[in-house]
Amino acid sequence: MSLLSLRDVRVQFNTAGGVVRAVNGVSLDLAVGETLGLVGESGCGKSTLGKAIMKLVPVSGGEIVVEGVDIAPLSGEQLTGMRRKVQMIFQDPYGSLNPRSTVGRSVAQPLVLAGWKAGATAERVETLLRWVGLPSDAKQRYPHEFSGGQRQRIGIARALALSPKLIICDEPVSALDVSVRAQVINLLEDLKSEFGVSYLFISHDLSVVEHIADRVAVMYLGMLFEVGGRDQIWKSPQHPYTRALLAAAPIANPKLARARQRTVLQGELPSPLNPPPGCPFNSRCPMAQDRCRVEKPVLRPVANGAQAACHFV
């Protein structure tokens, strides 16, 4: 059984300019102990999908099944129980911590809400801070006293408090410097091997995703274009958008960078208010044909166990 199973999930926002279908029918499975990378450019809906799984945005359709229970229709107390299983860490570790609350109180909050007694809570906070590599006296201090990397550790400690099965990581290292970024990535990997937690790792940074993910899902204007194993995606990407995305990512090796054939994708993401009819990628796709302008492709099995949404793969 999948830990998380998404079926045709939809999120739409009504704006002054019209309806934005931020997540437009996403189906995806995440196995126990797996790290699933979710990649795409700004506005593709990857963060909205992460928030939808946490029910932080209204879900307008589909099923979000966590350990066999569809949480999409749940609310109130039923939802609180589920939240213990799925936690989230955010890109901006400062914005996601209460500046007027000590680190100890912030990390203890999920435990207090879950009805833990004071003694057990204090003990658990000590343990959590140790796991994420923060000194014990951190609990009396305030978020502004910490660097960006340390604040991200605080956010991770809080997410771990109730031993979740799944942590949704929304660009957790994008705001960090290179050396600190590596520390946080290593910490996430250590915690995974120690506790068997799974990650949905949302990022625009392909090199980080290639490093951390077991499987990868590529998203574009609200829909999934390709889902496959990490090696399959990097060695034999099927969807033309995946290929373009990988070709655009800088390689930190000057000789490899010069040697590769580079086709720079033309144009930019279309407005999500007014996506092109048919395949949303047809306005930029080097392979686009008439069919792509009228018929929207669906995600289906292709070579190497991958799935891709393209008429011509």
Next chain:
Amino acid sequence: MSGQALPLEITDLRTTLFTRRGEMKAVDGLSLTVGAGETVALVGESGCGKSLSALSVMRLLPDPPARIVGGQVRLNGRDIVPLPEETMLGIRGKEIGMIFQDPISSLNPVATVEKQIVEVLMTHTELGRGQARVRAHELLELVGMPDAARRLDAYPHQLSGGMCQRVVIAMAIACSPSVLIADEPTTALDVTVQAQVLALLKKLQADAGMAMIFITHDLGVVAETADRVVVMYAGRKVEEASVDELFENPLHPYTVGLIGATPTPGAERAERLADIPGMVPPLNALPQGCAFAPRCKRVMDRCLTEKPALTVPGPGRLVACFAAQGG
């Protein structure tokens, strides 16, 4: 004389921040040259002084608190550090162009694209308004603006981040400057748009033979764009090398750490990233010896008391590290 001068020659540049918490040496004796058609990448993490170096070269430092307290910045042979602001107004945008990280805040939100480019042209060239408008259109075509004729009448908020950065680039190159300073020009852009802008900058530079300083924290972008790389840490240059040598045989432990901390495609899965423990020290609390010593794997007694000077370990290379010099 000036015919042989390098486009940009920075010698012992010192920029200090004068704050209530004391004086901080944000740029501490930086020397750097950039030849025509050459791209030098300035690499380092937040607070290493790379952006303040660029602002010093442009003479755009926020004063207070920042001020150049020593050194020279020779632009085509002329030291611009002592020049009055009125003279700098004629140099910025003409001899030296600059592109910043956030393209939207680099543009005037209440002026059309055409008006902003025309203003640059009319300030620095003899062109009349009509000719400047024609040239503005040509420039937009040159920087690959989609549907350029229509975008002339657009305001910045009507354009995407990538299009705004194209406008900024058009303004920066409008007067064919000999030096272009690009401060994290693609950091705010999506990866496919980043690739477009990097390709554009390389092409414009090759066509015009501009000297370019490219400031970035992203080693992938360095590998894609630079000829030579200068690594900075806590206000000082710690290593300089050609881009190939730097990635193949980094000498400074900080450079080694940065490269190890950057995931490379195709690497074996089991590998942990080589993180650098700790974090960049604040400028008002720098250690007495080498600023990197508290985080360094190869630290020796000497590093704690003495600042290593730059030495020449091989042709075209510089490194400031006792361990890399063999003690």
